[in-house]
Amino acid sequence: MGQQEIFKREAFKAYDIRGRVPDELNEEVAYRIGRGFVELFAARRVVVGRDIRLSSESLTKALVRGLTDMGCDVVDIGLCGTEMIYFSTFHLGVDGGIMVTASHNPMDYNGMKLVGKGARPISGDSGLRALEDLVVTGSFSTELAEKNTRGNVEDYDIMSEYTQHLLTYVDVANIKPLKVVVNAGNGCAGPTIDALEKVLPIEFIKIHHEPDGTFPHGIPNPLLVENRAATSAAIRENGADFGIAWDGDFDRCFLFDEQGEFIEGYYIVGFLAEAFLRRYAGAKIIHDPRLTWNTIEMVNEAGGVPILCKTGHAFIKERMRKEDAVYGGEMSAHHYFRDFAYCDSGMIPWLLVLENMSIAGKPLSELVAARIERFPVSGEINRTVSDGKQILAKIEELFVVDGAVVDRTDGLSIEFSTWRFNVRISNTEPLLRLNVESRGDIIVMEEKTRELLTVIESYKMV
Template identity: 65%
Template sequence: MVEAVSRNSFKAYDIRGKVPLELNSTVAYRLGRAYTELFQAKKVAVGRDVRHSSPELVKALTEGLLDGGCDVIDIGLCGTEQIYFATFHWQLDGGIMITASHNPQGYNGMKLVRANARPISGDSGLRELEERVVTSAFAEPVGAHRGNVQVCEVMPDYVQHLLSYVDIAAMRPLKVVVNAGNGCAGPVIDALERYLPFSFVKIHHEPDGEFPNGIPNPLLPENRDATAQAVRKHGADVGIAWDGDFDRCFLFDENGDFIEGYYLVGFLAQAFLGRFPGAKIVHDPRLTLNTIEITRQLGGVPVQSKTGHAFIKERMRLEDAIYGGEMSAHHYFRDFAYCDSGMIPWLLVLDIMSREGKTLSELVQERIDRYPCSGEINRRVSSPQVVLESVEKAYAPGGQIDRTDGISVEYANWRFNLRMSNTEPLIRLNVETRGDRKLLQRKTEELLVIIDGFA
């Protein structure tokens, strides 16, 4: 009889759950067997984040892959993008990262890719993996066909790839606050440091699965103070903070002010269109006005995609887009196998700051004033679908409707996007205007009155 395994850890884009109730060694082992069987994988990269449960899960996952006849390239403690890099750089059949990123203590998870770092998510293999993990009776492993483990160091090649995006000789000796949040970003900063002229002020730098300074998720306003205060205290030119597996980075200007990820999408689009005129730029539908205007002004082609890494990556491949960005601080690069990176964006920003001789606030403030936004507002509601329908009924008249992801309604001077969370009974609201902060406040409050009526 097949041992019962919880389905609760299988989400829309990856695997995440409480350890050991939803995610444990049994699930990890069976995932290794199912992955090898479904994708006929012969060589796969495996890595892990700093959480205390990660080594045990890596061990079980590795055993499952080996018993399925797959060789394992173990790159140890790393960030998710280093698994992406190892997979496409070494031309492997896939990669699996053990990480819970910014989830609370007690959680862990897995992010999975196939050859060329193509994502495995709900509509590209994850549901099939789930079914096999839960129901399959795997054949007994045959010793002669068992895989082997090879421990490999990906850092040197990975660092050189990161540096290929910038002109080191043109960089100025900037003072940079870096906050790894006791996640996995610290070792990468240490490896990059010898090549860069920057003076780094390192806070919460050492990887520590206890997360003594809180779970690293700078998208939450309450988690930004440490970086902002360090920028002000040290008179730094810029601050950078990462989440646990550093696939997202968050920037602070020289005043310690947080820069919304939305404005960095337009900023990086501008950087790439300067190098690749006429290129396509993929963006999500939550906040769009600034990105679309910049892209079109510079002769590029803006392409809208449904929110989420799997959708963005698929659309970028389809369009051969040079760059893609989400307001949630995920940035994707064609030369990084269309994957997201939390290291490439800040290197590009500091490269531009150096070449133009401007502060970060000088580079982005005009765009912030031109298209002020609410930032993402989350509300817990009893029936997200009913909320969407009620808002659409109230605001559709006179507006231009788009249903790429949730509902977007655009008027002459403002627009909003309202969408449901994929994993929680939450509704997510984003509002932006054409340079009118009073209108932004008024419309945001109007929408929240309707939304909060369903709490």
């Protein structure tokens, strides 16, 4: 690069930008990201939005200043969810979109998610590394625009167009007047629910609803078991038909049945795949390698084509485009849709579940019970490790025996006749992530989970 680095690289991750404020991410870094985005992607018009975090407004202002100083026009959609940036980017036909968010990360974090034309992801292998170099070295080659050619900023209310698009995935006439608990976690999902409430025959019971960057009820991350109690309690107290909770930027939704029980995202993948295959016979469905048997069986039985893909939104979106897949799902509650520019949404999934529950006339627990019993799972188990590669090698040494089927699409997957597992190193944290499933035998699943965890604990050296 030939120039001294004057900013840290820690905030630049594999798929996005995330770091502590102000040490790793601050207004000067945000300004440089704006400048670099225009230089690298020749952007003339960019959509910008932000979450409710206390640092998001100032970071967004600095980002916009960097974009407009380079002559780029900005469409500012204000407080929003990440998927609203995706939608605005492809719907308005602009050159890219940037969402200022740290989603479910700790209070002192913030970040950015970036997309190019058509809402295509910008990640480590599609421009993010080059942007990182520009930001940390300050080695910009393009001059700032003259004062009279600076970009303009347009405030734009996208909510009506966005919610109209969401409703194209369901037939509102099919939806029955159910009672639904919604928990926005004081993130950004609340305003979208308020907009949808006007057109859906649903009684929404709203908890932790108002956007509040102080997060008075904790960081909005429903994957944490301790964060699920409020949603579960509200469902039981109000006799609701099911419940929904979102993370901070609502690109993921998490579902609870009428008894307040949390439903693993894995089972929702098969449920949504089946719904799409009723509309698009023979379509392709993309899924990740962590847990697979339920999805593969449901897709095959519905006449679809299941396709395995490496975990991560950039990989899923790229593979969906390549295969022209109608839907892609990850067990982590990321769901991707062809008609949503192959992007992930935390609103479309629960709308589809709502419609299918209404049509079936059955509670959500009954709709998923048979699948949970047929393929019990451990749920994702994370362990902090110092040398994930060494542990993967040891697991392979111990578990690759005659009859085992090995797959290395993402980490290490080993399959036997009655059970399988995937263990992988996190792309963003010093974690080893383990998932185990079995064919209808919860005892086998639990025994093998304990066995694998014993190996990991023996070698984790932290």
